[in-house]
Amino acid sequence: MRPPERQEAEEERQPATMSQIARRLKVSESTVSRALAGSPLVKAETREKVEALARELGFSVNLNAQRLKRRRSQTIEVVIPVEEYGRQHMSDPFFLDMIGALADALTDAGYDMLLSKRTPWAVDAEGRPRPNPLLSGRADGVIIIGQGRDQSQLRAFAAQHRQVVVWGDPEVAGDYLLVGVDNRAGGRTATEHLLSRSRRRLAFLGDPKEPEISQRCEGYKDALRAAGMPVEADLIVPARFDAVYALETITAFLGKADPIDGIVAATDVIAMTAITALQQAGLSVPGDVAVTGYDDIHSARSASPPLTTITQRIAEGGQALVATLLGAIEGGPARSRVIEPELIVRVSSG
Amino acid sequence: MRPPERQEAEEERQPATMSQIARRLKVSESTVSRALAGSPLVKAETREKVEALARELGFSVNLNAQRLKRRRSQTIEVVIPVEEYGRQHMSDPFFLDMIGALADALTDAGYDMLLSKRTPWAVDAEGRPRPNPLLSGRADGVIIIGQGRDQSQLRAFAAQHRQVVVWGDPEVAGDYLLVGVDNRAGGRTATEHLLSRSRRRLAFLGDPKEPEISQRCEGYKDALRAAGMPVEADLIVPARFDAVYALETITAFLGKADPIDGIVAATDVIAMTAITALQQAGLSVPGDVAVTGYDDIHSARSASPPLTTITQRIAEGGQALVATLLGAIEGGPARSRVIEPELIVRVSSG
DNA sequence: CTGAAAGCGCTTACAG
DNA sequence: CTGAAAGCGCTTACAG
Numbered sequence: 001m002r003p004p005e006r007q008e009a010e011e012e013r014q015p016a017t018m019s020q021i022a023r024r025l026k027v028s029e030s031t032v033s034r035a036l037a038g039s040p041l042v043k044a045e046t047r048e049k050v051e052a053l054a055r056e057l058g059f060s061v062n063l064n065a066q067r068l069k070r071r072r073s074q075t076i077e078v079v080i081p082v083e084e085y086g087r088q089h090m091s092d093p094f095f096l097d098m099i100g101a102l103a104d105a106l107t108d109a110g111y112d113m114l115l116s117k118r119t120p121w122a123v124d125a126e127g128r129p130r131p132n133p134l135l136s137g138r139a140d141g142v143i144i145i146g147q148g149r150d151q152s153q154l155r156a157f158a159a160q161h162r163q164v165v166v167w168g169d170p171e172v173a174g175d176y177l178l179v180g181v182d183n184r185a186g187g188r189t190a191t192e193h194l195l196s197r198s199r200r201r202l203a204f205l206g207d208p209k210e211p212e213i214s215q216r217c218e219g220y221k222d223a224l225r226a227a228g229m230p231v232e233a234d235l236i237v238p239a240r241f242d243a244v245y246a247l248e249t250i251t252a253f254l255g256k257a258d259p260i261d262g263i264v265a266a267t268d269v270i271a272m273t274a275i276t277a278l279q280q281a282g283l284s285v286p287g288d289v290a291v292t293g294y295d296d297i298h299s300a301r302s303a304s305p306p307l308t309t310i311t312q313r314i315a316e317g318g319q320a321l322v323a324t325l326l327g328a329i330e331g332g333p334a335r336s337r338v339i340e341p342e343l344i345v346r347v348s349s350g
Numbered sequence: 351m352r353p354p355e356r357q358e359a360e361e362e363r364q365p366a367t368m369s370q371i372a373r374r375l376k377v378s379e380s381t382v383s384r385a386l387a388g389s390p391l392v393k394a395e396t397r398e399k400v401e402a403l404a405r406e407l408g409f410s411v412n413l414n415a416q417r418l419k420r421r422r423s424q425t426i427e428v429v430i431p432v433e434e435y436g437r438q439h440m441s442d443p444f445f446l447d448m449i450g451a452l453a454d455a456l457t458d459a460g461y462d463m464l465l466s467k468r469t470p471w472a473v474d475a476e477g478r479p480r481p482n483p484l485l486s487g488r489a490d491g492v493i494i495i496g497q498g499r500d501q502s503q504l505r506a507f508a509a510q511h512r513q514v515v516v517w518g519d520p521e522v523a524g525d526y527l528l529v530g531v532d533n534r535a536g537g538r539t540a541t542e543h544l545l546s547r548s549r550r551r552l553a554f555l556g557d558p559k560e561p562e563i564s565q566r567c568e569g570y571k572d573a574l575r576a577a578g579m580p581v582e583a584d585l586i587v588p589a590r591f592d593a594v595y596a597l598e599t600i601t602a603f604l605g606k607a608d609p610i611d612g613i614v615a616a617t618d619v620i621a622m623t624a625i626t627a628l629q630q631a632g633l634s635v636p637g638d639v640a641v642t643g644y645d646d647i648h649s650a651r652s653a654s655p656p657l658t659t660i661t662q663r664i665a666e667g668g669q670a671l672v673a674t675l676l677g678a679i680e681g682g683p684a685r686s687r688v689i690e691p692e693l694i695v696r697v698s699s700g
Numbered sequence: 701c702t703g704a705a706a707g708c709g710c711t712t713a714c715a716g
Numbered sequence: 717c718t719g720a721a722a723g724c725g726c727t728t729a730c731a732g
Contacts, residue, residue: 015485017725028703033727043701060485064423065725068414068708075464090453091648096446103440103467112488114425115465117453135365135410137709138462243652269649276654298441299619302593304626304654367709378719383711393717415709418724487725 016057025049036061067137075112076325077139078102081119081148090117092241092269093297094314098145098167101318109326114139121153134161141165141325147172147211162334165325167317170338172211177328178336179320183212186310186341187219190264190292193308193343195227197350199262199290205250205274206266207238213266216294220264235260243273250277261289268293268300268309275303275348286350296344308349310341366407375399386411417487425462426675427489428452431469431498440467442591442619443647444664448495448517451668459676464489471503484511491515491675497522497561512684515675517667520688522561527678528686529670533562536660536691537569540614540642543658543693545577547700549612549640555600555624556616557588563616566644570614585610593623600627611639618643618650618659625653625698636700646694658699660691 018032025032027046034042035050036059042050053059067073078099082090099115106113114133120142123129133139140163147168148154158164158176165177171184187204194202202224208214221231237253239246246269254277265271271293275285283289285305293300296311320337327334368382375382377396385392385400386409392400403409417423428449432440449465456463470483470492483489490513497518498504508514508526515527521534537554544552552574558564571581587603589596596619604627615621621643625635633639635655643650646661670687677684 019725029726030703030705030728031701034702037727041701046701058482058485060482062418062487062725063481064414064418064487065708066727068412068418068710069725069727071708073414090446090450091443093441093443093446096440096443096449099446099449099465100440100467103465107467113465115449115453115463117450117457131413132408132410135408137412137414243649247652272649272654273652276652279654299593299622302597302623302626304622304629369709379710380712380719380721381717384718387711391717396717412709415724416711418726419709419711421724 015062016054016059017062018059021050021053021057021059025053071137073112073137073140074110075114075139076106076322077114077116077120077133077142079116079119079142079144081144081146082117091243092267093299094267094269094295094312095145097298097314098318101315102143102322104315105319105322109322111140111322111326119144119148119153119157121157134163141329143167143321143325149209149211151211162328163325165321165328165334167321169212169215170336171215173336177324177334179317179324179339180212181310181312181317181339181341183215183341184219184222186294186312187216187264188223189219189341189343190216190294190308190310191220191223192227193345193349194262194264194290194292195223195229197262197290199350200229201235201258201260202262202264203235203237203253203257203260204264204266205237205239205246205253205270207240208236209238216264216266239266239270239273241267241269243269246270246273247277250274251280254278254281254283263289263291265291265293268295268297268303268307271307271309271348272303275305286348290350291348293348300344301346303348305348306346308346309344311344312341313339365412366404366409367412368409371400371403371407371409375403421487423462423487423490424460425464425489426456426672427464427466427470427483427492429466429469429492429494431494431496432467441593442617443649444617444619444645444662445495447648447664448668451665452493452672454665455669455672459672461490461672461676469494469498469503469507471507484513491679493517493671493675499559499561501561512678513675515671515678515684517671519562519565520686521565523686527674527684529667529674529689530562531662531667531689531691533565533691534569534572536644537566537614538573539569539691539693540566540644540658540660541570541573542577543695543699544612544614544640544642545573545579547612547640549700550579551585551608551610552612552614553585553587553603553607553610554614554616555587555589555596555603555620557590558586559588566614566616589616589620589623591617591619593619596620596623597627600624601630604628604631604633613639613641615641615643618645618647618653618657621657621659621698622649622653625655636698640700641698643698650694651696653698655698656696658696659694661694662691663689 022029022032035047145167155174168180204220206213208217239249293307293309296309300307372379372382385397492514495517505524518530554570556563558567589599643657643659646659650657
């Protein structure tokens, strides 16, 4: 048998606790707790002694105890339900921009960010639901990116909990807090822009099964109708989010369809993929075909050619999601928020 | 004054607890706890009664209490220290691919994933350190993506804690667990590939201040020297990670330098940006200039032209990071792991 | 300004 | 197979 000292050294080192600090300083745990929390109740001299020893011992407050007692996790769960998105494998840079914006906003507000690819109502392999993030104290609120194809579960979940905010389309929304852009207006704006550049035969690339894409597609149809032009079903191509798959679809479409001179793409990634397909087919952008994207992801401006797009103001959207959610958590009158889409004209549209 | 019922309805609804279930079923809390944990100790009939009532009440176990008691958070903190990366604003899709891979691996292993842009040793606005994720029970382990320019703090932190794994370069690594590719070999492979395609004047694009990039650049030099060719300092261009900034740098370089016929880019994003700059300058890829990237991000294969690149096997890397970390947490003999880089030949290199 | 006490909601060794 | 008891590490109303 080894000597106990050796054994202890091999064990997990136990972190220091408030009670240890209290004992060594001959004060109560209450005082240590108050001192470390910066309570004005404790004498400056006492606080300094406590802080000094805490630093010396490398003390970190036990967050699980603190959260249990305070009934607050100071954590927000951000859900990117990729299963819902036609298995796009989360590859769209839109998500990265959104994650970055949310991380910044949450950090500034003093919250930790939990990232999940599963919805709170998802069941695990054995068909059991995961612990509800809100009821289990895992998170104080949930941000869900995207409404998904089937909204019934989202609606049911949001009906149970006030601390839920969704990024999605205002028109499609149910009775839950939502931040998002008017996708129909954005789709219409993009289409009108191409029409104003004298493009006459416009395809829409994007899968209308997704609610947000569907709205963008409605905007495309609105603009065509307003211009007195026909809406041709053949020109609506259900390209997937994922560039690798979209490329096949678009290439096939270009081979089959009568020549087009404009493309309204449902996302920037689809737009860039379409440009690749066009160039491979020997067509120039914007010479032969003008292209608009949607999202204004970070790389849109350094694309080749730089992409005309509808900005979703992702940074602003992330801030609004956090502000709305924190409002709901504080119990205040949290309000949904519609962000206006805006056309950013670059080179790809001529 | 309102009647108390109304008041209660306005209050936050308190989640059900094990003690409530126990009381209603006239069993002990211990039994409820065991039943819900699926302990073989409890009689099937009892377990079913408990499970039924738990379901009826919408019971979710209080994770803060559970974690406090078990001294396990079942959570891993993933750190993407963007401040370190020359302020690249986390815009490189490499991060999204890595985040996705880590999320999958952690979910499969039953862990939650906390995402942070701040290192564990970062201080807040007031200069106070955040609670240490490991000592505070916030996380059972930390995964840090990238070694950063200044490794001293990383080394100090890792020296204090076994439950830390870093994604980075094996050559540069200190005494900590690491998963990463041999960047020098990768840089050399890419360069040799262009030389084998009869390219003779090759530029390297990427900022060697970053340790991983520096190694890729060493590989570039190795290959040139091995081919008996000169290493020209002017052909090493410290392009930033961020495409928007990189574009300026690269365009300026193309305007100044003697003609080149090949580019070894330090990342896929830099490669795609270089292609944009080349095309804007009226040069064709790969006709006039052959280009290789690095990372094999998701969009490399649908780029225009599809990008020849060095794959980092990001999905495999994410799994290895998680496997290594969980090994360290279990206390087993966790081992660092080197992933072999591999050349993926597509169109951009001719 | 400080302390004693209660309690947040679990888990688990111990006893039966 | 079940229960009583202790305790994880905090916070905070209450009393002084």
